[in-house]
Amino acid sequence: MKKKLGLTSKIFIGILLGAILGLILKGMPDSTFKNTILLNGILKVMGSGFITAIKMLVVPLVFVSLVCGSSSMGDVKKLGRIGIKTLCFYLITTAVAITLALGIGKLINPGIGLDMSSLITQKPTIGESKSLVDIVLGMIPANPIQSLASGEMLQIIVFSLLLGIAISMVGKKAEPIKNLFESANEICMKMVSIIMLLAPYGVFALITNTFATTGFDAIFSLLKYMFAVSLTLVLQAFVVYASMVKLSTGLKLKPFFKKFASVAAVTFSTASSNAALPLTIESMEEIGVDNSVASFTLPLGATINMDGTAIMQGVACIFISQLYGIDLGINALLTIILTATLASVGTAGVPGVGMITLSMVLTSVGLPLEGIGLIMGVDRLLDMARTTVNVMGDCACTLVVSNSEGEFNKDMYYGKDCNNLNKLSESELNKDMHQDEDCNNLNELVD
Incomplete structure (x- = not known):
């Protein structure tokens, strides 16, 4: 029996065929068939149609998933100090991750040397005239319905979080509403799966258009983008997390990384925090973390701690802004940090959602979404690495919190019998x- 090709394999085939066709078209003289029928006809419908389908899902997915994520944090009230420490750790490390990503992106400049400004379908608008105070005040929606209709991402995020927290605090009386949002979230996830079935064809069209316009220059820029994301992931794992564990607990790091290796094998192969969750909890308990802490911090982390995803979004924003010759000022960078940090709450661990949340971050600063088509070509490889970093952050937080609460067995950590x-x-x-x-x-x- 013939084995069916998976989505990832189909996307890679789409990339390869798109690159080949694009280079062939690059070498062909201009003609009605090339420019009108292919590039601005069939390929434009396939590529732009796929991007528009992603745009279609951004607002409902963000709204519903954030409400579900924040409403599931009812244990925070019950666990008191543990909940506050966990939330602070996750939000701080996510903000550090996105800031580090923006810095590395500016240092490496992955998009410099590849000009795609001619491919912009509409002029981007970035509100640089706004002050930081105006940005913060602008996060509060005067009319949530209008914010949803106009796609004001920061306002949608704030309203979604507030609604989810209120549902959590109301408790049993709000169960019907919570169940409604959970059902809606399942529906949104299924819609994402349906749209992602079109990804190989959309990516094929976008890559063909890119290579037909830029040629081999796109390959070099993609390699720089991959290097920038990979470098930031390594720094987050072995500098940020390692430093926080060492400074907070005084423990040696070798047992932690040694035990995490088995978890990393699962997260890297599945690219799913949720798939690795049972093994993650078991592994943390085996190195001395009490179950009362691990059973709270790790599931919560799988829901709201997306440092690796935030890193991808930060580098991608720099990459895409440079591709299209758009300068990001300090206000735009602060907006990216705020949006990516808040958007990490409730981000679902299913294939394709990372690209949709990226489109949300790009929308918040008015960057062209067409750049996603180029990034999608290499995203699966980076997705495995960033998921591993996400889960490592969950484990580091669990270790720090359990140690601070006196719910940690150092003898087990060091392997004493x-x-x-x-x-x-x-x-x-x-x-x-x-x-x-x-x-x-x-x-x-x-x-």
Whole structure:
């Protein structure tokens, strides 16, 4: 029986065929068939249609998934200090990740040398005249319905989070609304899956158009983009997380990374935080984290901690802005940091959602969404790496929080044989219990 090709394989085939056709068209003289029928006809419908389909899902997906993500945090109230520490850790590391990504992007300049400004379908608008105060005030929606209709992303995020938290606080009476949003979230995920079935054809058209216009220059820029994302992921994992664990706990890092290796094998192969969650919880408990902490911080992290995804979004914003010759000022960079950090709450762990949340971040600063077509070609490889970083952040947070709460066993962390000690203690306890029973029986006999 023939094995069916997966979506990733189809996308790679689309990239390869698109690059080949694009280079062929690049070498062909201008004609009605090339320019009107192919580039501005069939390929434009396929490519632009795919981008428009992604745009269609952005607002409903963000709204519904954020409400679901924030409404599931009812345990934060119950767990008190643990909840606050966990949320602070996740939000801070996500903000650090996106800031680091923007810095590395500016340093490497992956989009410099490839001019795609001629491919912009509409003029981007970036509100550089707004002050930081205006940006913060602009996050509060005066009319949430209008914000949803006009696609004001920061306002949608704030309203979604507030609604989700309110549902969580109301509790049992809000269960019908919560169930409604969870059902809507499932529907949105299914819509994403349907749209992603068109990805190979959309990517084929977009890549063909890119190579027909730019030739081999696109390959070099893509390699620089991949290097920038990979470098930032490595820095986040082995500098940011390692430093936070070391400074907060004083523990040696080798046992942590050694144990995480088994989790990384699953996250890298599946590109899914949720798929690795059972193994992640088990692994953290095996190195001394109490279940009461791990069972809260890790599922919450799988929902709201998306540092690797934020890194991709940061580098992609720099990459796309440079491709189209658009300068991002300080206000635009701050908007990207705010949007990507807040958008990490509730981001679903399914294929294709990373690209849709990227389109949300791009929309927040008015960057052209057409650049996504170029990035999608290499996204699957980077997705596996950034998912691994996401889960490493969850584990680092769990270790830091459990240690600060005194719910951590250092002997287990360093691999000392506590099992034999526990078994010995249990056998001694059973022996004492038997002795007590014998004494009781003897006393009853004497009586």
